[in-house]
Amino acid sequence: MSKFLNKRYMKLESYKPGEQPKNPVYVKLNTNESPYPPGPMVIEAINKELLNNLRLYSDPTSSRLKEKLAEKYGVKSENIFVANGSDDILNFAFMAFSDEDRPVMFPEITYGFYKVFAELYGVPYTKVPLSEGFEIDRKDYTAQNKMIVIANPNAPTGRVLKLFEIEEIVRTNPENIVVIDEAYIDFGAESCVDLIFKYDNLLVVRTFSKSRSLAGARLGFAVGSASVISDLEKLKYSTNPYNVNSVTEYIGIAALEEDDYYIRNCERIMETRKRTVSELEKLGFNVIPSQANFIFVSNDEISGLELYTMLKERGILIRRWDDEKIREYVRITIGNEIEMNKFITAIREILEEQRDERMCV
Numbered sequence: 001m002s003k004f005l006n007k008r009y010m011k012l013e014s015y016k017p018g019e020q021p022k023n024p025v026y027v028k029l030n031t032n033e034s035p036y037p038p039g040p041m042v043i044e045a046i047n048k049e050l051l052n053n054l055r056l057y058s059d060p061t062s063s064r065l066k067e068k069l070a071e072k073y074g075v076k077s078e079n080i081f082v083a084n085g086s087d088d089i090l091n092f093a094f095m096a097f098s099d100e101d102r103p104v105m106f107p108e109i110t111y112g113f114y115k116v117f118a119e120l121y122g123v124p125y126t127k128v129p130l131s132e133g134f135e136i137d138r139k140d141y142t143a144q145n146k147m148i149v150i151a152n153p154n155a156p157t158g159r160v161l162k163l164f165e166i167e168e169i170v171r172t173n174p175e176n177i178v179v180i181d182e183a184y185i186d187f188g189a190e191s192c193v194d195l196i197f198k199y200d201n202l203l204v205v206r207t208f209s210k211s212r213s214l215a216g217a218r219l220g221f222a223v224g225s226a227s228v229i230s231d232l233e234k235l236k237y238s239t240n241p242y243n244v245n246s247v248t249e250y251i252g253i254a255a256l257e258e259d260d261y262y263i264r265n266c267e268r269i270m271e272t273r274k275r276t277v278s279e280l281e282k283l284g285f286n287v288i289p290s291q292a293n294f295i296f297v298s299n300d301e302i303s304g305l306e307l308y309t310m311l312k313e314r315g316i317l318i319r320r321w322d323d324e325k326i327r328e329y330v331r332i333t334i335g336n337e338i339e340m341n342k343f344i345t346a347i348r349e350i351l352e353e354q355r356d357e358r359m360c361v
């Protein structure tokens, strides 16, 4: 830290992204990327003409992309906000809709960035405990008079709230924004996008990073009432009007034209998830029910840290956290069939090794 840093940021603890190893030999099951590449239309969209056009600024309104998204989700362009990944949108949402008089609440175990944004903007926040099995109780969020942020499905647990539960939270907090982060909605849960016609305090945040195989392109979008979207636009034009670059806008449009390809990939991932869960349960794992492209698991025979370390030694990366309530758990991204076979084989070896060691002692 330099002596010049604004004192407001001295104690700020930044978000810690999962490892992105340069070594491609790892089986990478740690940051919830898609195991499948972007579709053929995206690959073809990147041509010389597109790259030559990089000399020009991107369209700050991203109007073509917004129109495509509006058409796809049955809303108007004025209901869509696009940004440099959904993290960028969450940043703007905290900047726009929270302050000392509008504190924030979110689940105790959830996406780590919510806390970082609350601290970045100096906004008071409440972390709401989950049930034993990591369930969110909607009653904790009804009529709260606070800005509410919920990932649905939640991360890193994969658990979901039903549409009527989300609606109850939105309906009973009319004076505050309710942000529903649907980063993983395409893996089996029900989206609440249609509720934006009924409630002007709902902001639904989505991303191309997980289900549409474009994590590196950085593209997120939000759906909400026109007035809420215009607030986000105001802040975007006050920070970085060109936050979506022209290559990303173009390939985002291409991806929306081949949506069937991504829907099929999500189905494959859900099938692989089901098979992986049943293999792990046979091996004595406790698996939290997941509607996301990852699973959150623990095993009484081996600690979370040991599992993480021993898998890494075998070239397989997964994710874990040191927080007390989840330290015995690990989160595993669902990869393709080959990757998950390697993973299950490694897990079998590790558990056997553990048992042998215990016999020797």
Ligand SMILES: *Cc1c(COP(=O)(O)O)cnc(C)c1O
Pocket (backbone or CB within 6 Å): 032, 084, 085, 086, 087, 088, 111, 151, 155, 181, 183, 206, 207, 208, 209, 215, 218, 219, 220
């Ligand atoms: C991955 C993730 C994001 C961030 O996605 P980007 O669009 O890549 O910035 C947001 N929220 C949750 C819950 C996520 O898991």
